[in-house]
Amino acid sequence: MLLTVTNLNAGYRRVPVIKDIDFTLAAGQILGLIGLNGAGKSTLLKTILGLLPPLQGQVAVGGVTINENHQAYASQIAYIPEVPILYEELTLKEHLEMTALGYGLAIETVMERAMPLLKMFRLDQHLDWFPIHFSKGMKQKVMITCALVTDAKLFIIDEPFLGLDPIAIRDFIQLLKDKASQGCGILLTTHMLSTTADFCDGYLLLSQGHLVGQGSLSDLQAQFELADADLDDIYIAMAQGQIGRGFEPKEALLKEANQAGDRHD
Numbered sequence: 399m400l401l402t403v404t405n406l407n408a409g410y411r412r413v414p415v416i417k418d419i420d421f422t423l424a425a426g427q428i429l430g431l432i433g434l435n436g437a438g439k440s441t442l443l444k445t446i447l448g449l450l451p452p453l454q455g456q457v458a459v460g461g462v463t464i465n466e467n468h469q470a471y472a473s474q475i476a477y478i479p480e481v482p483i484l485y486e487e488l489t490l491k492e493h494l495e496m497t498a499l500g501y502g503l504a505i506e507t508v509m510e511r512a513m514p515l516l517k518m519f520r521l522d523q524h525l526d527w528f529p530i531h532f533s534k535g536m537k538q539k540v541m542i543t544c545a546l547v548t549d550a551k552l553f554i555i556d557e558p559f560l561g562l563d564p565i566a567i568r569d570f571i572q573l574l575k576d577k578a579s580q581g582c583g584i585l586l587t588t589h590m591l592s593t594t595a596d597f598c599d600g601y602l603l604l605s606q607g608h609l610v611g612q613g614s615l616s617d618l619q620a621q622f623e624l625a626d627a628d629l630d631d632i633y634i635a636m637a638q639g640q641i642g643r644g645f646e647p648k649e650a651l652l653k654e655a656n657q658a659g660d661r662h663d
């Protein structure tokens with residue numbers, strides 16, 4: 399399994415924000431992490447990235463935990479943050495060179511991989527530009543390019559589409575699908591729910607720090623007894639507290655009622 403999250407609790411100043419999280423992500427799979435503002439999505443991503451230590455449980459990437467082998471763990475992961483993190487004093491080319499150094503790749507290899515991406519994103523003429531010259535979307539494209547040129551197996555992406563124009567969104571989705579078909583795994587958060595139907599294999603529903611549902615859209619429809627619901631409907635039901643923690647499928651309630659009946663007989 400590419401990513402295994404087991405019984406994970408994590409948070410800030412020893413106060414758990416995400417609780418009892420269990421899921422796996424296989425090679426070739428794209429999972430959408432869905433939840434309201436403050437549900438704990440970024441906290442979960444930060445814990446997987448090793449930026450926040452777990453309060454309980456563990457995360458393994460390719461069977462390795464961060465404590466077992468920090469270098470082997472980190473080199474398997476590429477991260478695209480919600481807000482682009484670029485160094486003001488480095489040009490676009492120097493960001494790519496820094497990525498090559500960070501991942502132990504030859505600079506020529508990285509440049510060879512980067513050029514088609516930069517062409518696609520119309521940044522190939524701007525290798526000597528500094529971040530101050532780039533628009534928000536262009537900065538995001540630099541982050542995407544730096545992530546995609548690595549040999550990472552697991553891509554962690556926080557709100558990938560923020561700041562991207564519709565053509566860049568379409569191109570980026572295709573690049574993610576290509577990575578998945580090459581055996582990489584992708585975990586991403588997004589509020590653009592309808593867009594995910596085109597490329598997510600499954601979803602993780604996070605509510606108040608708890609994983610309240612996981613699986614494909616049809617798995618979620620079955621779990622929450624919302625036949626024909628799309629992801630927006632499921633999200634709204636979760637926001638309104640109609641599903642999520644404490645949700646009992648009718649089947650479970652019926653079984654419970656029958657058992658209670660049996661006890662009274």
Ligand SMILES: Nc1ncnc2c1ncn2[C@@H]1O[C@H](COP(=O)(O)OP(=O)(O)OP(=O)(O)O)[C@@H](O)[C@H]1O
Pocket residue numbers: 410415433434435436437438439440441442
């Ligand atoms: N650095 C921090 N210190 C203390 N509490 C934090 C910190 N960052 C986040 N939190 C708290 O953790 C909870 C989960 O926040 P998180 O950023 O993980 O949510 P999210 O699901 O990513 O939200 P959004 O959709 O708004 O990005 C919130 O209650 C938030 O206030």
